[in-house]
Amino acid sequence: MESVINYAGRLPEASLKVDQLHQFLVDNIEQASSAKNNVTTNFFKLVCIYDLLQFKQL
Structure with missing residues (x-):
C-alpha cells in the first residue's frame, strides 16, 4: 500500500480514475497520520x- 501511495502521483493523468482514487483514499485514510513522513506527504499529494x-x- 505504501508503494501505491508513494508512486501513484507519478502516473499519467489518463491512468487515474477519479472514483477509484477516491475509494483508495477513503479506504486508507489512516495513512494520513503514518509514522513515515514520506507516506503522509504523498498521501496528501x-x-x-x-x-x-x-x-x-486547486
Whole structure:
C-alpha cells in the first residue's frame, strides 16, 4: 500500500480514475497520520491530485 501511495502521483493523468482514487483514499485514510513522513506527504499529494481531477481546480 505504501508503494501505491508513494508512486501513484507519478502516473499519467489518463491512468487515474477519479472514483477509484477516491475509494483508495477513503479506504486508507489512516495513512494520513503514518509514522513515515514520506507516506503522509504523498498521501496528501494524492488528495490534491484527486481534488484537481474531481473539481478541475486547486
